Amino acid sequence: MEHSAPDLFRQQFNEHYPSVRRKLIALIRDEAAAEDLAQETFLRLYRTPPDQPEAIGGWLHRVLTRLAYDYMDKKSRERALTQKQEQSMMAQPQAAPSNEEQVIDKGEQEQVREWLDSLPERDKQMLLLRYEGYSYAEIAEQLQIRQPQVGMMLRRAGERLKRHALKAEGAMSSE
Structure with a gap:
C-alpha cells in the first residue's frame, strides 16, 4: 500500500524533527529561534521536497544550516546597527533640537514622503524595506521576487527617486 504525501511528510517530520531541532539549538544557542x-x-520540506527521498537527511541538514547562518547573519547585522546607533547617540550632544530644526526636519521628511509617493508602489516598498534594514533575501521574500533581482x-x-527629487528642486528653484 502506498502512503499519501501528508503521511510521508508526517513520518519524515516525526523521524527527523528532534535531530533538526537539536542541531539548530547547537548552532544558534537560542531555543525559541531554533524552534x-x-x-x-x-515547511520548506513540505513545499519543495528533495528529488531523492533517500537523501532527505542531507537535504534537511543543508537547509537547516543555511537557515541558521542566515539567522546568525541577521542577528549580527542587528547588533552592529544597534552598536552603531548607540555610539552615534553617545557622540552627539544631547541638546534638544530647536523648534526651527524640528520644523525643517519635518518639512524634509514630508518632501521625501511626497517623492516616494510619486514612485510606483513596488519601488516605494522596496526602498522603504531597505531603509528599514531588511536584507536582499528578506526584500525578495516580502515582495515575492527573485533575490538576484533585488539589487x-x-x-x-x-x-x-533621485530624478523626482532633482526635478522637484529644479521646479522650486525656477519659481
Missing part, C-alpha cells in the same frame, strides 16, 4: 527555524525547515531593482528605484 522557529526547525518549523521553517520542515538592480533597488538601484533603479533609487535612481527614479
